[in-house]
Amino acid sequence: MTYGFIGAGNMATAMMKGLLHANVDPADIYVSSPHRAKSLAEELHINAADSQTVIDHSDIVVLAFLPNQLTEIGATLNFTNKIVVSVLAQITIADLNQAIPNAFNVRALPNINSAIGQGNTALAFADNIDAAQNKIVTHFWQLLGNSVTLEEEQFAIFSAIAGSGPAYVFKFIDALTKAGVANGLEETQAASIATQTVLGSASTLNQSDSDAVTLMNSVASPGGSTRAGLDNFEANQFDDVVAKAILATVNHKHA
Ligand SMILES: NC(=O)c1ccc[n+]([C@@H]2O[C@H](COP(=O)([O-])OP(=O)(O)OC[C@H]3O[C@@H](n4cnc5c(N)ncnc54)[C@H](OP(=O)(O)O)[C@@H]3O)[C@@H](O)[C@H]2O)c1
CATH class of the missing domain: 1.10.3730.10 (ProC C-terminal domain-like)
Structure with missing residues (x-):
C-alpha cells in the first residue's frame, strides 16, 4: 500500500511520523508541497515529488493543505478513481465531491496523537465508497491509532473532545x-x-x-x-x- 500527502505541514508531518512509527516502509510514502516537502522527505527518508506524481503513485491520497485551497487544487490535479482522504477542517463530503468529483472521498478529523500511533480520528465516507475501500481507509487510520465512523453532524462534538x-x-x-x-x-x-x-x-x-x-x-x-x-x-x-x-x-x- 502506498500513501501520498499533498501538503507537508504540521498535520501531514504528524501522520507521516505515525506511519513510520507503525513500521510503514518510508519508500511507500510520497509528499508534495511548494516549500517544505523536499527537506521533510530528506529528514524522514520518504519521497518528495510534484503533486500529480504523488497522486499517481499513491493508493491513498491525503489532502493536508489549507481548506481554502481545495477548489484551486481540485481543479488543477487529476484524482480520478483515487481514494482521497481529506483532513481539511470544516470541509464536508459535499464540498469534496464538488471539488474532486471523480474520486472516492473520505472526510477525516484526526488529532495530534496520530504522530505516536495513539491518534483518535473521526471518519465520514462518500456514498460511492464500497466495503473494500472502507476497509482500506479504516486500516490506514488504525495504523495511526483509533478511528470511529460518525455522521458529519457529530464532527463538531468529536472535534471538541478528541x-x-x-x-x-x-x-x-x-x-x-x-x-x-x-x-x-x-x-x-x-x-x-x-x-x-x-x-x-x-x-x-x-x-x-x-x-x-x-x-x-x-x-x-x-x-x-x-x-x-x-x-x-x-x-x-x-x-x-x-x-x-x-x-x-x-x-x-x-x-
Ligand atoms: N494541525 C492540526 O492539528 C490539524 C488537525 C486537524 C485538521 N487539520 C487540517 O490539516 C490541514 C493542514 O493543517 P496544518 O496545521 O498542517 O497546516 P500547515 O502546517 O500550515 O500546512 C499546510 C501545508 O500546505 C502546503 N501547501 C500550500 N500550498 C500547497 C499546494 N498548492 N500544494 C500542496 N501543498 C501545499 C504547505 O506547504 P509548504 O510548507 O511547503 O509551504 C504546508 O506544508 C488544514 O486543512 C487543517 O484544517 C490540522
Whole structure:
C-alpha cells in the first residue's frame, strides 16, 4: 500500500511520523508541497515529488493543505478513481465531491496523537465508497491509532473532545503540576509525576472492564483523603466547568 500527502505541514508531518512509527516502509510514502516537502522527505527518508506524481503513485491520497485551497487544487490535479482522504477542517463530503468529483472521498478529523500511533480520528465516507475501500481507509487510520465512523453532524462534538481535548488534558496536567510545586515538589519532578499519573490512569481505564466513575470510586474510600479531594471538585462544579468549556468549543465560530 502506498500513501501520498499533498501538503507537508504540521498535520501531514504528524501522520507521516505515525506511519513510520507503525513500521510503514518510508519508500511507500510520497509528499508534495511548494516549500517544505523536499527537506521533510530528506529528514524522514520518504519521497518528495510534484503533486500529480504523488497522486499517481499513491493508493491513498491525503489532502493536508489549507481548506481554502481545495477548489484551486481540485481543479488543477487529476484524482480520478483515487481514494482521497481529506483532513481539511470544516470541509464536508459535499464540498469534496464538488471539488474532486471523480474520486472516492473520505472526510477525516484526526488529532495530534496520530504522530505516536495513539491518534483518535473521526471518519465520514462518500456514498460511492464500497466495503473494500472502507476497509482500506479504516486500516490506514488504525495504523495511526483509533478511528470511529460518525455522521458529519457529530464532527463538531468529536472535534471538541478528541481534537481540542488534548489541550484540556495538558491543562489538567499543568494544574496538577502547579499544585505539586505549591506543595514542595521541584517543577520537573512534579510535571513528570503528573504526566505519568494521567498516562497510567488512562491506560488502566482503557484495559479495564469498569467505567471511569467505578474506577474513581475504587481509588476513593469513604472518608479518605481522595474522597476529600473529589468532594472539593464537586463543590467547585468541576463537571460543569468541563461541560461549559466543551460547549464553548463546539459553539466557537471560525473567523
Ligand atoms: N494541525 C492540526 O492539528 C490539524 C488537525 C486537524 C485538521 N487539520 C487540517 O490539516 C490541514 C493542514 O493543517 P496544518 O496545521 O498542517 O497546516 P500547515 O502546517 O500550515 O500546512 C499546510 C501545508 O500546505 C502546503 N501547501 C500550500 N500550498 C500547497 C499546494 N498548492 N500544494 C500542496 N501543498 C501545499 C504547505 O506547504 P509548504 O510548507 O511547503 O509551504 C504546508 O506544508 C488544514 O486543512 C487543517 O484544517 C490540522
